[in-house]
Amino acid sequence: MKQPLVLSEIGGVPVTELAARYGTPLFAYDVAAIESRLARLASFDVVRYAQKAWSNLAVLDWLRRRDVLVDAVSAGEILRALAAGFSPHGDPPPIVYTADIFDHDALRLVVEHGIHVNCGSPDMISQLGEAAPGSEITLRINPGFGHGHSQKTNTGGPQSKHGIWHEQLEACLQQADRFGLAVTGIHMHIGSGCDFEHLSQVCHAVEKMARQAGRRVTSISTGGGLPIPYREDEPEIDIDEYFRLWDETRKRLEEAFGHAVRLETEPGRYLVAEAGYLVTEIRAVKEMGGNTFYLVDAGFHNLARPVLYGAYHPMSIAPVDTTRSTQLRPVIVGGPLCESGDIFTQREGGFIDPRPLPAAQVGDYLVIGGAGAYGFVMSSQYNSKPLAPEVWLEEGRSTLIRPRQRLEDLFADERIPGSQAG
C-alpha cells in the first residue's frame, strides 16, 4: 500500500487533531478505504465478512447496510453480529458460525437463534445433530494441503488443526444423514495469496468435495485469505482472475447438479486492513550503539502482528512542526513494554530491521498503517496497558466508536481473597 513517509492527515482529518482530541495511542479507520475494497468484490453473490479481522459494531453495521453478510467464530462474535442488526436466519444465512469446535456458549447460541453452522470437525456435526437435528449445515474441508503468510497462519494440510480432513468427507456425510442434517455447502479457507496455480488446486478440491457431497449442495465458499500489499512493492491481487477461477468452478457444479450454486467469498483483511491506522506519539528518541530508536506509546499490546509474524506495516511521521527537516535516517521503532521483542520494525524470527524514516522528535506522531485487520482485535492489556480508543473517519469527520479503556477498569473486576469485596 502507498503511505507517504510524512503524513499529515487520515481520511481528511489532521493527525495532530486526532491525537489532541482522542489521545494516543489510537486506532483511526478511514471508511473510504473499506468502500473501495468492497466495490471490487461486487461480482461475488455473497461477500461474507470475516469479523475476526475487526469486529467493532460500527464496521459490522456499516457493512450490513451494504448487504455484506457475516462470519462468526465464537459466541462473542455471534452476539456482536446480532447486536449490529444481522438477523439470525435467512437465505442465504446472514450469520454463519465457522469453527472447529463449539464451546458450550457457542452451541447454546447457534441452537437458540437457529444460526447456520459451517462445521470444521466431525464432533461439531454430532454435537449440532444432537442439539438441533434437521438443520442445514455446510462443511469446512481441509483438502490436505495449505498456504499462508507464515507457519502460524497456514490453514490446510496435515499439520493444520482446521477443517474436516478430506478423506473423512464420506463418513461425515453419513454422520450428517443419521442426524437428518442436510449438507448444503462446501467451504475451504486456504489463504492462497496471489498464487493462481495454487488457487486452481483449491478450486479443484472444492469441486471434487462438492460433487461428493451431492446435489443438495447449493453454495460454495472461497474462504478468506485475499491478500493486500502491506509493502509498497507488493503486487495487488487480480480480483477478476480470482473470481474467474471460482466462477468456472461454480458453473461446472451448476451444470452437474442442474441448479444454481451460490458463490460466497469470506474476506477479512482485504476489506479492512488498509483502512486502519495506529496513531502513536514518539515519547523518546534514543541513540544507542550507532542505532536510532523511536520509542512510541503503542506496543505489541496494540498491534501484535510484527512480533508474532514479523509482519511489515508501513510507517509515517506526522511532525508537529511541519517546517522542520524530515530527512530520512534508519530507525528502529519500539514500544513501551518491558520486553525486548516490543519492536515494530522486525522480520520473522525476531531480527531487527531498521527502517528509513523521517527525522523526528519527542512529541511528533508516528502512524502505523495496514492496522485495520488483526490490529485492535488482537490487542491485550499486557503491562496493565488500557485498550486504545477507536475512531471512525467518514467524509472528513471523526467519531469515537470505542473510548479508551479507563485505567481503573484494568483491575475493576479483580478480587483480593478474604477482603470485603471478595
Ligand code: LLP
Ligand atoms: N475465513 C476463515 C475460516 C478464516 O479462518 C479466516 C482467517 C478468514 C476467513 C479471513 O482471512 P483473511 O481474509 O482476513 O486473511 N492474525 C493473522 C490472520 C489469521 C487469520 C485467521 N483466519 C494475521 O494477522 O495475519
